Amino acid sequence: MLITGQNYTQKEQISCRVFPFARDVSIAVAKRLAELIRSRSMEGRSCVLGLATGSTPVGVYNELVRMHREEGLSFRHVITFNLDEYFPMQPNELQSYVRFMREYLFDHVDMDPANIHIPDGTIAQEDVDEFCRDYEEDIRRAGGIDIQILGIGRTGHIGFNEPGSSNVSPTRLITLDKVTRLDAASDFFGEENVPRRAITMGVGTILDARQVILMAFGEHKAPVIAQAVEGGVTSSIAASFLQDHANAEVYLDRSAAEQLTRLRCPWTLGTVSWDVARIRKAVIWLARLVKKPILKLTEEDYNEEGLQELLAAKGPAYEINLSVFRHLQSTITGWPGGKPQHAKQPGDRPQLHEEIFPKRVLIFSPHPDDDVISMGGTLIRLVDQGHEVHVAYQTSGNIAVFDDDAIRYAEFAAEFNRSFIVDSNRTNELEDHIEKFLKNKKPGQVDSAEVQSIKGIIRRCEARAAARSCGLGPERLRFMNMPFYETGRVKKKPLGDDDIRMITELLRELRPHQVYAAGDLADPHGTHRTCLSAIFRACQLVESDDWYKNSDVWLYRGAWHEWEPDEIEMAVPLSPAEVVRKRVAIFKHESQKDRALFPGTDTREFWQRAEERNAATARLYDALGLAEYQAIEGFVRWDGTLRGD
Numbered sequence: 001m002l003i004t005g006q007n008y009t010q011k012e013q014i015s016c017r018v019f020p021f022a023r024d025v026s027i028a029v030a031k032r033l034a035e036l037i038r039s040r041s042m043e044g045r046s047c048v049l050g051l052a053t054g055s056t057p058v059g060v061y062n063e064l065v066r067m068h069r070e071e072g073l074s075f076r077h078v079i080t081f082n083l084d085e086y087f088p089m090q091p092n093e094l095q096s097y098v099r100f101m102r103e104y105l106f107d108h109v110d111m112d113p114a115n116i117h118i119p120d121g122t123i124a125q126e127d128v129d130e131f132c133r134d135y136e137e138d139i140r141r142a143g144g145i146d147i148q149i150l151g152i153g154r155t156g157h158i159g160f161n162e163p164g165s166s167n168v169s170p171t172r173l174i175t176l177d178k179v180t181r182l183d184a185a186s187d188f189f190g191e192e193n194v195p196r197r198a199i200t201m202g203v204g205t206i207l208d209a210r211q212v213i214l215m216a217f218g219e220h221k222a223p224v225i226a227q228a229v230e231g232g233v234t235s236s237i238a239a240s241f242l243q244d245h246a247n248a249e250v251y252l253d254r255s256a257a258e259q260l261t262r263l264r265c266p267w268t269l270g271t272v273s274w275d276v277a278r279i280r281k282a283v284i285w286l287a288r289l290v291k292k293p294i295l296k297l298t299e300e301d302y303n304e305e306g307l308q309e310l311l312a313a314k315g316p317a318y319e320i321n322l323s324v325f326r327h328l329q330s331t332i333t334g335w336p337g338g339k340p341q342h343a344k345q346p347g348d349r350p351q352l353h354e355e356i357f358p359k360r361v362l363i364f365s366p367h368p369d370d371d372v373i374s375m376g377g378t379l380i381r382l383v384d385q386g387h388e389v390h391v392a393y394q395t396s397g398n399i400a401v402f403d404d405d406a407i408r409y410a411e412f413a414a415e416f417n418r419s420f421i422v423d424s425n426r427t428n429e430l431e432d433h434i435e436k437f438l439k440n441k442k443p444g445q446v447d448s449a450e451v452q453s454i455k456g457i458i459r460r461c462e463a464r465a466a467a468r469s470c471g472l473g474p475e476r477l478r479f480m481n482m483p484f485y486e487t488g489r490v491k492k493k494p495l496g497d498d499d500i501r502m503i504t505e506l507l508r509e510l511r512p513h514q515v516y517a518a519g520d521l522a523d524p525h526g527t528h529r530t531c532l533s534a535i536f537r538a539c540q541l542v543e544s545d546d547w548y549k550n551s552d553v554w555l556y557r558g559a560w561h562e563w564e565p566d567e568i569e570m571a572v573p574l575s576p577a578e579v580v581r582k583r584v585a586i587f588k589h590e591s592q593k594d595r596a597l598f599p600g601t602d603t604r605e606f607w608q609r610a611e612e613r614n615a616a617t618a619r620l621y622d623a624l625g626l627a628e629y630q631a632i633e634g635f636v637r638w639d640g641t642l643r644g645d
Contacts, residue, residue: 026059293625
C-alpha cells in the first residue's frame with residue numbers, strides 16, 4: 001500500500017510513489033507490468049519491456065514468476081531489451097547480466113528466446129559500434145519500449161550512463177566511473193576484478209520509452225533520489241533527465257524517500273498534521289538548521305523557518321522545546337538491560353520490563369562482526385552489568401575472506417597437524433588442494449567446499465576472540481550458518497522455511513527478554529535485509545508464546561548508517577574506555593582489518609565508521625543541549641510490523 005497522508009509534490013519534478021517497504025514496491029511494479037502484458041495479449045499485440053539488473057528489480061522478477069506459476073501470466077508475446085552488460089563478459093560468468101536474467105526471470109517463465117535482447121559482452125571491440133546501432137534498430141523494429149524499468153546508482157546513473165552522459169546519448173560502449181566500480185566490487189569479490197567498461201542503452205534510448213519506472217530502496221539511495229527528483233536537470237546526474245519525460249514515475253520504499261522534502265521537512269510545503277513524531281522531527285530539524293540547543297529555540301526561530309503553524313497549534317515555543325528535550329533525555333540510558341534493585345535511585349526514569357533483572361539477551365549478528373561493529377559498547381555494558389548475553393551469528397561470512405588469508409591459515413593448520421596429528425597424508429592433501437585451487441582461481445570464481453570451510457573457520461575464530469574481549473565465553477555463541485547464505489557467491493538463495501525455523505527454534509530455546517537485530521539495510525549484498533526479515537518473521541511466529549510478552553526487539557545500526565536523533569528510542573552512552581574496548585573487539589576480526597573484501601561505498605575501515613558515527617551521534621546530542629559524551633550507540637524499538645524483503 002502507498003504511504004498515505006497529504007501529498008506534497010511541488011518540489012518533486014518527477015511523480016513519486018512512496019511505499020512502506022521494498023516488497024510493496026516490487027509487487028506494485030510487477031502488477032503494472034502484468035496489466036500491460038495481459039492487455040496487449042488480449043489485443044493480440046506484443047508487449048516490449050526494458051529490463052534492469054541488480055538487487056533492486058529482483059523482487060519484481062520474483063513476483064512475475066509467481067504470477068506466471070500461480071495466475072497463468074504468459075510471457076509468450078513479451079519482447080525484452082536489457083539496459084546493459086559489462087564488457088568484456090562471458091554469458092555464463094557469475095556476474096553476467098545474461099546469467100542474472102536467466103536465473104531470476106527467463107528460465108522460470110514461457111519466454112521465447114528469440115524475444116530476449118541483452119547487450120553482448122563477448123563481441124570483438126571493433127564490432128561494438130555496429131552492435132550498438134543494431135541494438136537501437138532492434139528496439140525500433142519491435143515498436144519501441146512500452147515500459148522501461150530502471151534502478152539508480154550512487155552517481156545518479158541509470159543503466160551505465162555515468163555523469164556527463166548526454167540526454168540524447170544512444171546505446172554505446174562506456175568507461176565505468178570509479179564510484180560505480182567500487183559499488184560493484186561486492187559482486188566481483190574485489191574492485192580490482194570489476195570490468196572497466198560496459199555496453200549500455202543511452203539516456204536518449206531510455207527517454208524514448210513510452211513509460212519509465214525508476215525504483216530505489218534503502219537509506220543509502222535517499223540522497224541521490226532527492227537530487228534526481230527535486231534538483232535541476234543536469235548531466236552530472238543522468239536520472240535527472242527523467243524530469244523531462246512525459247510519463248516517468250519513481251517508486252520508492254520509505255527509506256529511499258526519506259530525503260524528499262515531503263518526508264524530510266513537509267512543514268515547509270504546507271499544512272501538516274502535528275503528531276508527536278512529526279513535532280519531534282521538526283524541532284530537531286529546526287535546532288540543527290539554526291545551530292541552537294533545543295531549549296534555546298525562540299518563537300522567532302519557529303516563525304522565520306516556516307514553523308508558524310506548529311507554534312500556533314502546540315505553542316508556546318518553550319513548552320514545545322521542553323517536551324522534545326525531555327523525550328531525547330529519556331532515551332539516554334547507561335543501563336540498556338535495566339538496573340538491578342540496589343542500583344535504582346529516586347527519580348530514575350522507568351524502563352521496559354524493569355522488574356526483570358538480570359535479563360536474557362539475544363543479539364543477532366548478520367555477519368560474524370556486526371555485533372561488535374554496531375553495538376559493541378552496548379554488548380560490553382550488558383555483559384558487565386550481569387545480564388545473560390547470547391550472540392547468534394546468522395551467516396558464516398565466508399565469502400568475505402581474502403584468498404591470501406585462507407592460504408595463510410591453511411599453512412598454519414598443516415604445520416599444526418604435522419606437529420601434533422598422526423594423519424599427515426590428509427593434511428598434505430588438504431593443504432595442496434587449497435594452494436592449487438586458490439593459485440588457479442579465476443576472478444569471481446566460487447570457492448571449493450574446502451576453501452569455503454576454512455574461510456568460515458577463520459571468521460568463527462575471529463568472532464570467538466572478539467566475544468572473549470567483551471567478556472563472553474564460547475558457550476554463549478551460536479554459529480547458525482543460515483542456509484540462504486551458503487552459496488559461495490554474492491547471490492544468495494531466497495529466504496526459506498529452514499532459515500526462519502532456525503531463528504524460531506533459537507528464540508523458543510532461549511526465551512530472551514531482549515532481542516537485538518541489525519536494522520542497517522544498506523549493506524552492499526543484502527544480507528542484513530534478509531537476516532532481519534527472517535527475525536521479523538520468526539518473531540511473528542512466537543508472538544503468542546507466553547514468554548514473548550516480556551520480550552522487546554531493538555534494532556541497531558552502525559556498519560553502514562546511523563539512526564537519526566528523532567528516530568532513536570534508546571541511546572547508550574559510551575565512555576572513552578568503552579570506546580577503546582569496542583575498538584579492540586572489532587580489531588579481533590583480523591580478516592576484515594585494514595581492507596575488507598566488501599567495503600561498500602564507504603572507504604573507511606569498519607572500526608573507523610563505527611567510531612566516527614557513534615562520536616557524531618554524541619556530538620549531535622550535545623549540540624541539541626543534552627549531556628556531552630564520548631560516543632553514543634542508538635537503537636530503535638521494533639513496532640511489530642513485518643517489513644518486506
